Amino acid sequence: MNAFSHVPPGFRFHPTDEELVDYYLRKKVTARRIDLDVIKDVDLYKIEPWDLQELCRIGTEEQHELYFFSHKDKKYPTGTRTNRATAAGFWKATGRDKAIYSKHDLIGMRKTLVFYKGRARNGQKSDWIMHEYRLETDENGTPQARFWDYLWKLIWTIVMH
Numbered sequence: 328m329n330a331f332s333h334v335p336p337g338f339r340f341h342p343t344d345e346e347l348v349d350y351y352l353r354k355k356v357t358a359r360r361i362d363l364d365v366i367k368d369v370d371l372y373k374i375e376p377w378d379l380q381e382l383c384r385i386g387t388e389e390q391h392e393l394y395f396f397s398h399k400d401k402k403y404p405t406g407t408r409t410n411r412a413t414a415a416g417f418w419k420a421t422g423r424d425k426a427i428y429s430k431h432d433l434i435g436m437r438k439t440l441v442f443y444k445g446r447a448r449n450g451q452k453s454d455w456i457m458h459e460y461r462l463e464t465d466e467n468g469t470p471q472a473r474f475w476d477y478l479w480k481l482i483w484t485i486v487m488h
Contacts, residue, residue, distance in 0.1 A: 340365055340394065344427045347394070348435035348460050355396055356462060371397035375415050376442050376455040416444040418457060427460070435462050 342351065354361050367383050374382070383393040402408040411418035418440040427435040438459040443450030 341392075342394075344425075344437055344460070345429050345434070348427050348462060349429050351394075352396075352435065352460055352462055366394045366396055369395040369397050371395075372400050372410060372413060375413055376453075376457070411440065416442055416450060416453070417447065418442055419450075433463050435460055 351361060351366055355366075369379065369382060379393055379395065383395045400410040402410040411420075419442075421439050421441050425437045425439075426433055427437055438461075440457045440459060442453045442455035442457070444453055445451055
């Protein structure tokens with residue numbers, strides 16, 4: 328049983344986009360302590376979305392939203408394209424990125440991705456949706472900031488068995 332299942336009865340984790348970026352992600356990037364450590368580090372590219380539920384569960388109740396940190400994986404070592412493939416499929420970006428503000432300051436962006444089983448062109452769309460959060464930082468961000476640039480919120484719309 329993972330450590331996150333030991334939260335008090337009735338505990339709910341339902342942060343806003345602003346809280347996810349300005350508190351959790353910013354603290355992770357700057358290696359500062361998060362008061363209640365409820366977001367786990369996961370290697371997104373080595374795990375399928377249906378296996379994340381057990382790893383990222385908070386409490387014992389059924390959840391349809393999971394939160395986790397994962398490092399950014401580049402498709403090519405010298406390139407800028409992000410690798411979003413797993414062994415069983417891939418995450419495909421959809422729509423435009425949404426700006427996240429704190430008061431009137433731009434603090435981050437949210438990208439929506441959908442999981443497709445299989446490979447590109449022949450992939451089958453699934454009900455797994457993920458929001459990828461990133462900080463708005465300048466080009467000269469610290470190496471750690473570039474490594475832990477992302478926080479994910481995984482959502483699915485079907486009841487998992």
